[in-house]
Amino acid sequence: MRTDGIYVWRIDRFNDLFNQHKGLSGDINSNSIYSQRFQTPEGYQFRMRLFLNGAGKGEDKYVSVFIQMCKTEYEQVLVYPFQGLCSVTIYDQNKNPARLKKEHFTVTFKTNNSSCFQRPVDEYNPENGIAQFVSHKTLFQHKSVAAWEETKPVYISQDVLFIGAEVKYNINKIDKSFSPSGVRNPPNRDRPGRSEPVTVPSELEDF
Secondary structure (H helix, E strand, C coil), X not given: CCCCCEEEXXXXXXXXXXXXXXXXXXXXXXXXXXXCCEECCCCCEEEEEEECCCCHHHCCCEEEEEEEEECCCXXXXXXXXXXXXXXXXXXXXXXXXXXXXXXXXXEEEECCCCHHHCCCCCCECCCEEEEEEEEHHHHHHCECCHHHHCCCCCCEECCEEEEEEEEEECHHHCCCCCCCCCEECCCHHHCCCCCCCCCCCCCCEEC
């Protein structure tokens, strides 16, 4: 388990998995996948929950991503509620050496004082995250095909998607313009901003 607050998740056979989730629309127990746990240097543990066909306001049009706090053996010495920043990134896989930098797709949000970031009572807290993280249109426009490989970012290559999360503790010590190295904010048409709470599924909370 990584202990630097960063997790990179390789999702193979992405198209098959995406089509499978499209066919399970509305089935909250079957249309999401979970990452392995990862830990911040302070000892807080999290995992990602990913809805390829979206959840709540993102259903059928967006990929939804949520961060879930996990129970840990260090909780007796940790401070709650957890306060920090969460960044979720889809990684640019374009290998063209002529491009000066990668153009990862990243959204960053602050934690809040909801039950999602309080001391865990059960094994996992309710999730919190972004129902409208990235649109299906944007994601599939950036597949690894000849037209994109020259200059544009590639998010799906050889049927593989890389998505990751970075969680940093203590919002007061972090620059409000924080963004992980080498990433960019999404274009305005895909920027989710702050949305109303997700109502389907009921246990998820959304910025």
